[in-house]
Amino acid sequence: MTGTPGAAATRDSETPQRSPPCSPSYDLTGKNKVVTVDGVRVKLQIWDTAGQERFRSVTHAYYRDAQALLLLYDITNKSSFDNIRAWLTEIHEYAQRDVVIMLLGNKADVSSGRVIRSEDGETLAREYGVPFMETSAKTGMNVELAFLAIAKELKHRAGQRADEPSFQIRDYVESQKKRPSCCSFL
Numbered sequence: 488m489t490g491t492p493g494a495a496a497t498r499d500s501e502t503p504q505r506s507p508p509c510s511p512s513y514d515l516t517g518k519n520k521v522v523t524v525d526g527v528r529v530k531l532q533i534w535d536t537a538g539q540e541r542f543r544s545v546t547h548a549y550y551r552d553a554q555a556l557l558l559l560y561d562i563t564n565k566s567s568f569d570n571i572r573a574w575l576t577e578i579h580e581y582a583q584r585d586v587v588i589m590l591l592g593n594k595a596d597v598s599s600g601r602v603i604r605s606e607d608g609e610t611l612a613r614e615y616g617v618p619f620m621e622t623s624a625k626t627g628m629n630v631e632l633a634f635l636a637i638a639k640e641l642k643h644r645a646g647q648r649a650d651e652p653s654f655q656i657r658d659y660v661e662s663q664k665k666r667p668s669c670c671s672f673l
């Protein structure tokens with residue numbers, strides 16, 4: 488699912504989900520997940536396109552009604568990064584207008600073999616106005632944060648009062664995210 492809408496999250500839905508094809512230590516996709524935000528339990532239902540990105544008509548069905556999309560690329564795989572632009576264009580066309588999008592550069596634990604710098608991810612994310620962080624499904628780095636940030640945003644939208652300041656997901660992610668250690672930079 489790298490370079491694809493790796494996870495599409497909807498809140499509290501009854502639709503069955505797919506399982507991921509592998510089992511890294513921390514799952515970025517494939518399960519229902521309950522995240523507690525300010526004492527409120529937010530249930531995220533997560534769908535993984537699981538390699539079906541070749542079949543665009545199938546993936547449309549995955550993300551058409553999603554409230555949030557996690558776009559993953561692999562920092563050791565340039566084509567997965569290059570695909571992100573095409574996915575953002577697709578999403579613009581087919582997803583909900585107010586869908587929450589997050590860009591994730593996965594495999595941040597890998598110290599040799601990195602071909603995409605953190606700055607490249609940051610620049611792309613800034614261009615599209617979406618939050619960005621690097622993650623590792625192996626060590627768990629920023630995985631919980633990705634889901635928590637999405638849950639906070641969705642909860643905020645659902646219950647926002649007119650007098651409340653809006654939740655800024657990009658600021659929140661920037662303030663909370665962990666950076667990979669020095670040695671994994673190019």
Ligand SMILES: Nc1nc2c(ncn2[C@@H]2O[C@H](COP(=O)(O)OP(=O)(O)OP(=O)(O)O)[C@@H](O)[C@H]2O)c(=O)[nH]1
Binds near residue numbers: 488594595
């Ligand atoms: N080191 C490291 N390996 C990872 C990480 N995430 C996934 N992998 C490994 O990368 C390989 C591919 O993982 P997948 O989750 O199958 O990749 P994918 O892009 O989702 O594949 P499809 O869903 O089939 O498109 C597996 O061997 C995983 O264990 C990570 O964060 N760090």
